[in-house]
Amino acid sequence: MQQTPLSDSYTTILWVGGSEAKNPEKFPLFVQRLKEMGINTGMVTGDEDPMRWVKAGMPYYVENIVNRGLCLKFSSQVTDWDKFVTQWVKDGRPEAAFVRDYCLDDPAWRQDAKKKMQAAVGVHKANQPALYDIRDELSVTISANPFDYDFSPRSLAGFRTWLQTQYADLAALNTQWQTELASWGAVVPFSTDKIKNRMGGGGANPRGKPDWGEVQALKFDLATASKDPTRWNFSPWCDFRTYMDVALTRTLSELRDAAKASDPNAKVGIEGTQMPSAFGGYDLARLATALDWVEPYDIGNAREIFGSFMPGKPMLTTVGEQDARSAQRRLWHLLLMGDTGCIIWWSEDCLDFSKDDWPLTKRAQALAPVLKELQGPTATRFRKAKRESDPIYIHYSQPSVQVAWLLESTVDGSTWHRRFSSYEAEHNQHAKVRAAWLGALHDLGYTPQFTADLASLPANATVILPHSYALTPIERRTLMRFKIVLASGPVGVFDGHGKLTDGYTGATKVFPQPPTAEELARLLPPPSVRVRPSDHVRVHRYVSGNERLLAFERGVRYQMSESLQQASGNEALEKPIEVVAVLDKPALVAELATGKSLGRTATLRFTLDPWHPQLFSLR
Secondary structure (H helix, E strand, O other), X not given: OOOOOHHHOOEEEEOOOOHHHHOHHHHHHHHHHHHHHOXXXXXXXXXXXXXXXXXXXXXXXXXXXXXXXXXXXXXXXXXXXXXXXXXXXXXOOOHHHOOOOXXXXXXXXXXXXXXXXXXXXXXXXXXXXXXXXXXXXXXXXXXXXXXOOOOOHHHHHHHHHHHHHHOOOHHHHHHHHOOOOOOHHHOOOOOHHHHHHHHHHHOOOOOOOOOHHHHXXXXXXXXXXXXXXXXXXXXXXXXXXXXXXXXXXXXXXXHHHHHHHHOOOOOEXXXXXXXXXXXXXXXXXXXXXOOOEEEEOOOOOHHHHHHHHOOOOOEEEEEOOOOXXXXXXXXXXXXXXXXXXXXXXXXXXXXXXXXXXXXXXXXXXXXXXXXXXXXXXXXXXHHHOEXXXXXXXXXXXXXXXXXXXXXXXXXXXXXXXXXXXXXXXXHOHHHHHHHHHHHHHHHHOOOOEEEOOHHHOOOOOEEEEEOOOEOOHHHHHHHOOOOEEEEEOOOOXXXXXXXXXXXXXOOOEEEOOOOOHHHHHOXXXXXXXXXXXXXXXXXXXXXXXXXXXXXXXXXXXOOEOOOOOEOOOOHHHOOOEXXXXXXXXEEXXXXXXXOOEEEEEEEEEEEEOOOOOEEEEEO
């Protein structure tokens, strides 16, 4: 069966839990209920037989193809992470524990994983599945929990080989790391405990245990830090964190290539990704290069970041909301950002399998009109239009993410290993800085983008450095091209490997902390559509032929948890507001919901519903 191309329709997937399989003769009824709900795409796992979907005439996607080794939650001897790290401490914090159950450098495991991809594609390619999902919630550790995986012999060998592509010779490595390694075979990265020991005053090559009290008392200040640079040279730790990012991305690239070798049209991606992190392999800029599509957990602005790095590629979200209004608000928000579909969690919560006729639950009935609206003509009009953005670029720097984690975690002392991803989602200060810059720009009416490649930016770009602790030499030189460079916090006080250096002084304006929208407004040219910053209204702009499309929504700060629930804190935005928006030039304006013409005007006045965007056509 030739399936509908993903880009031609808004894809609604129901994550299937398995109860329907207990009565296979009722599968046509199951499909009927899905269609009543507004679901247009089914699901199979790995190389599962898809014929029930094919016979029903419904497209499907393929989930969780590589189950062994990518998501340690379900394929590791560590079944309880909290218990595991607690025991690690009791055992004396041994480095021998830093061996991952499945080494990403193990050729046997990699070959087995590629065979699983090829086997799945072999089963499904004739049906052209909507998507292939390598694995859900994959990680080098578990989620983005901090741990020094992977010190296995194969991983260390791969690390040493990679280092030789980063440094001219061993002498250059020793200079950077401030070590005295006699051979490449002697190169071992610093564990987190060891780099903390160096930070605490243990010298260039510290031995023994850190003085945790001294570590906790550390406060970074460039003026004093420059007098004791060894303490702030994180290179032997940062380089290894980077290599583990490289290892995960390389693995995903190989698995995607294995799938495409059998089916060049296969769209290969991953689900349930984490926020940018020093651990877990979550360098989002790097990961984006290995994916045809992604379903991110929107934590730490991950969705916005992936969207900048994967323009035009499918993005989906998982819907866990019980309240249809909340689901509607978020799904419209994501569609306006470019999402091409969603995954509803899950069939057991949407159909009542205890009754003979498998009726839709109240939740499913409430979601049905929302899903159908997102597949309707107005939503499609926006989804197929070209989304506009401003030449404002927020610097994404994985070395800065690494440095920030080390600086922030000093207060934890010996308990740094308990900064689980759930904690970081709520408390990571570097992520909050990034979100504050982004929120201020949105409140002014701008649509900025993230970039990890400053050299690729246009000459008229405005560059934002949100606590960009680390800058490479190329980034430093490139920044001098731009007239407006705005920054917050210490900028460029480390190099791209995490070694202390002189701070960057070329910025137009440096704020101690992210500026308010009002402060930013005095430094930037006016946006195409101006709104009152205090209203916290987000503007989305599109072009479709000779028509402009505008969408306005409340500036909700989305923050997803791994339980699929949204963080609270948006209550003040959940009421109607009177909005005044000023266009850069007059246009013939019509409300899309009502078809009402507002005439030729440069000023829009309307009441904004907190749960649904206000949509306009401009000609």
